[in-house]
Amino acid sequence: MTLDGLPGLPARIRTYLDAHRGHDVPAAAGCFGPAPVVVDDGRTHRGRDAVRAWLERTSAEYTYTATALTAVSHDDRRWTVAQRLEGDFPGGTVDLAHAFTLDDEGRITGLSIAPWTAG
Template sequence: MTPNGFPGLPVRIRTYLDAHTRHDVPTAADCFGPAPVVVDDGRTHRGRDAVRAWLDRTSTEYTYTTTPLTAVPHEDRRWTVTQRLDGDFPGGTVDLSHTFTLDDDGRITELTITACT
């Protein structure tokens, strides 16, 4: 089994998920391309500086553990990864869907995070 329990997951997505879980902002930030877009919690973060600031905030805001649920490949270098988070945030448990889009070099260009309903 690969890190995060997802065999076949592209290396930058796997590295990002592992780094984010460990609160390793520099490694997570290095997984993104030169002009990334992240949509999380109803907010859009555009560009490397904004994504880095988002990573800094989300890596320290709450304490949580993750459980891998699914990883689904799509056309056009897209993957959807679903994880369960258990922690000290409001509600205590949430399943989050992370939809990644990769560029030709395998870097993350877009990431959209939504709560599963």
């Protein structure tokens, strides 16, 4: 499923996912608010500079394709998007849940990435 198959997904989340998938660090970084927090792979990245460094590293580290599995709105500001990544990273395939928190302007203020299991 593409992101187009996820109706109602907020624009900034859609833009972030498309930009990150396309290794467009400036576009992905532009989706975050002024004091974002990203938790990924057991590490916490706080602030715009740390998040941009994380984006640069993760965009260059591996080559992969991402397939959207599902998106769930918890309320106006919290969404979880599950994706299947397939690529040249250890294991080759992983399903990940991206839990987003948005501010009043729709900017990403929080992102937590963890393994996802349907259920």
